[in-house]
Amino acid sequence: MVPKDYPRVIIEAVHPQVDGGRFPIKRVVGEKVSVSADIYQEGHNKLAAVLKVRKTGTKKWQESPMTQGDNDRWYGEFSVTAIGRWEYSIEAYTERYLSWVDEITKKSVPGANLKSELLEGLVILRQSASEAKGKAQTRMNSIISAIESALAADDWHGAADLGIDSEMRELMAAHPDRSEGYELTPALGIMVNRPITRFAAWYEFFPRSQGPDPDRHGTLQDCIPRLREISAMGFDVVYLPPIHPIGYSFRKGKNNSLVAEPGDVGSPWAIGNEHGGHMALEPKLGTWDDWDRFVATCRELGIEIALDYVMNCSPDHPYVAEHPDWFFHRPDGSIKYAENPPKKYQDVYPLNFGTGDREGLWNEMLKVFLFWIDKGVTTFRVDNPHTKPVPFWEWVIGEVHRKHPEVIFLAEAFTKPKMMRLLAKAGFAQSYTYFTWRNAKHDLTEYVSELTHGEMKEYFTGNFFANTPDILPPILQFGGRPAFIMRAVLAATLSSVYGIYSGYELCENEAIPGKEEYLHSEKYEIKVRDWNGAPGNIVPIIARINQIRRSSPALQTYNDVLFLGSDNPNIIAYAKMNGDRSDIIVCVVNLDPFQTQASTIHIPLGTFGIHGDEQYEAHDLLSDERYRWGGPTAYVELSPAGKMAHIIKIRRA
């Protein structure tokens, strides 16, 4: 059986795309999308191609022409002008008119008989004229008549000239015949997020620790002055661990002890008691009115709220009684608690995503998101998404985005690389990363290059946390204050999205010996600190870093971190630039928190647009010192006792 029809033009190897179009690429609103593809055909005809884009759900495509480069590669670009889901495609077709122009131009030598070619050309011109309208049609018909007259007078060259004249070319370009074409189907997707997805400084804190007295449970009301301080430090997002009622059964005591003492507050991740579950507020934090005031203060300060989204239930969670079928049951009748042998989490029941009542459970989980969005939450930091089925995330994020495309999901998946990537593909706009453990120059360079240069940058945005309540990395435990400064600069400049967990600015680094967990972890008890007076605090440095980020377009870009050569393995240097290279930042960081380190670093003058013999100013935005640099290298020296890092703005005369 001969196939009914076939693609008349080949469109292949479209870039960007994720897994052959299975998942959308990601952009933020206002960004450009540069698209390229292999487009070709048998034979020698000229081709044309248009890039098509539309918001998903709308009918009309916006089209722009693609241009042909070498080796059958075609290029185009468009901008995404609103948040939400978009789609793009390519339509390519035989350009019969331009093929004819090419042919008749080659044949139009003195004495050549062009009659047949002209007759062929007229067929093409009349076809387009018949589909044109108004003035264009009138003009086309008038030129066609002139060609016919010249042809009748055997003035072949005169007729040909009329047919290939720039006016006719313009008219024909506006009325192409796409009948011999092919359109890429299905279209490729784009998830367009808000700019804050790609540029934000996050601050994580426990509301219950924000009171003045360690023996009193802090309240949302206590948080309000703290929000002002956090805002003053330059943070854009406050991330709250769960703020729901905490279970009593098997509640963990201080330092994760199996038995809680009276008065122990429990882990916020063990959600639910008689006061409610995922859609309730822990009464000790305050009322919904207090919550509304908290939200209002954030709005006033321009701070967004990221809430922890944790799919665990304490044994006391209302779901346990109302929906026992949402949990795993053991043959002995008990509900299975969470464990990762030999570790046991008796205070937590995991949900069974494969339950017979999937309809009920999945929709309830969706309802939780919608509830908090209604309460003013714009971002969810999702706890352990890699232990739930990825198709659930693809579904639930899609459902949320249908109503609320502005909502951002951060995947807290510290797991194997492929699962981390898949979660991002499935819809998480941001992801935690391995940055927290990358300290050596080689490791940082390799990892950040993988994130910001390769395919991953199309769908994965790494939120670089320097610490978390679960992770106090060895470099901070042992490196002390210089390490805290160094890691803050790295996090805040290697990625445009970064975060710290509160206490970082006080260089808190007391760990359980041999582990990377905090001693007296705030997960299990209330901690009260002197936020501004604590000796050795780096509050002013954090504030300065955030201020620099806000004033520098280069540091607001995520992609294409450019690592610079340096001859000392303890000195890492890299540059970031904005699109038009009007802002160039060079960061130089001492990776050794114990010793002074010096290095020559290599300045890519050509990339920066600086002449070989030019002197320019290197302005360290951290220290506000200015250096005069020139030529392809610069010398730097950084020390734990003095400066651990430069964040240098390159200023030309």
Add this chain to the structure above:
Amino acid sequence: MVPKDYPRVIIEAVHPQVDGGRFPIKRVVGEKVSVSADIYQEGHNKLAAVLKVRKTGTKKWQESPMTQGDNDRWYGEFSVTAIGRWEYSIEAYTERYLSWVDEITKKSVPGANLKSELLEGLVILRQSASEAKGKAQTRMNSIISAIESALAADDWHGAADLGIDSEMRELMAAHPDRSEGYELTPALGIMVNRPITRFAAWYEFFPRSQGPDPDRHGTLQDCIPRLREISAMGFDVVYLPPIHPIGYSFRKGKNNSLVAEPGDVGSPWAIGNEHGGHMALEPKLGTWDDWDRFVATCRELGIEIALDYVMNCSPDHPYVAEHPDWFFHRPDGSIKYAENPPKKYQDVYPLNFGTGDREGLWNEMLKVFLFWIDKGVTTFRVDNPHTKPVPFWEWVIGEVHRKHPEVIFLAEAFTKPKMMRLLAKAGFAQSYTYFTWRNAKHDLTEYVSELTHGEMKEYFTGNFFANTPDILPPILQFGGRPAFIMRAVLAATLSSVYGIYSGYELCENEAIPGKEEYLHSEKYEIKVRDWNGAPGNIVPIIARINQIRRSSPALQTYNDVLFLGSDNPNIIAYAKMNGDRSDIIVCVVNLDPFQTQASTIHIPLGTFGIHGDEQYEAHDLLSDERYRWGGPTAYVELSPAGKMAHIIKIRRA
């Protein structure tokens, strides 16, 4: 709407595959297919995966287990045991039993209460036992009873031991529960060809030139003694330019002149006259009986016949009268002849693949293939496939293969890289290559590496022609006999499939000045040569090369040509090895046909399995000279006056 179901296991990044499974990979019969994939799941369960393979059209899969490597990558392999289309897939599933074994093993510490875990295990064991049969079921039930007894006696460790014992593991491995699984769909395809697709020496000749007298049209009968000589030179395939009747209208004269003189024989590529078209034999070549004798002689000699397949018609072809709608018509009523301005081919009408009678034309083109297959042709060298729609090729090759999977298609597409690749993907088992123009060491290395190391090796087999009737490359025009030897060795050892066009062995190199076309091209006239007595001929060298190829398994492999370091850009060195490395060949070729060149070449002792201090024999199979080599380098010297190349077999003591 919650999705009805979802894949329980993720299977991604399956290798090999071509364009996400859009096209089949290619193998020859007996070859292994090594498959790998990323296979993973949320959470901590153990997984299992099986590789599945079957001949397309059959129902039953053959399965083999895959094994897990690092970073969620799984590996498996199978062999393809018959020619034709095959398909393969992967099924992966949660291994509930092994997950349980893992869990209970971790929990089985002294004093632990394992009752709940054992009850869970029994559910899994009973499920598999219920689906087992015969002795296995009896045995499983018996162990289950023993576990139940131990459990009743609170002998938890005893019960656990029975459940995780090697006997139970074997029984459970044979009766896995795949209910929580996912099977990759659609399956991926394989085109399995005959070994001659990957290992053959081709010889192209014009039957009409095989007579003793240039003034007499040679016949198929004249070819028979020539076939014996060609066979004696070691060729496996004879490739014949078209042998159909040749048109008279606008017949080209000698040296492609526009006007033929009386007696000029015309180009065989201008097919068709009153004696018939694509399914007729040029009467001057003989009768069908002569053809049958030609075929019989080939069979006797073990030579296969490749016929040129040319989709052109002369104006005198019967199709022109019978199916005028298969051609392109101009507005002036004439049929469009082939042209590529300013070049005109008035003796040839191209076919219009987009004709309204596509059903008629495409099926007729299929009929031509089937006709010649019936006449004993096993291979088609397809002329200019890149000027016809690729979907036609995919369809017609598929149709031929449904009845005749043994048939081989060679794409004569000297065109842009992407089209060459696409034609191979669409079904051409072999392709002409750019080898003909690659002379510099860097270019050869890069190109052959691209062909034999990267993705292309999954679907593209390069047939390395040293010359063709259309291409007398400059290196042969100017390099003379040393260049002919050098290029023959390169063609015959860089690829396992190679070819020459007759006259090569006589070092014929008279070109039209400034072009790479032969002067007095055989395309337009009959040429009679002294095949064995011509001075300077390289017949014995060609025969020797082919003999070496036949005796060396290493030279019969296509993939993974290993280039060796050499410190002289005019000396290229490379190794080929068979699968078990029992045959190791090192080729060293002087790329300079004018000067003696010497170089140290680097011997990868580790790859060859040779010890650092070992002496071994380097046996030059071309000259039959033997050298004693040792250590990681060897010195070679090659000269136009003496040897241009070594084909060295490495022999260990």
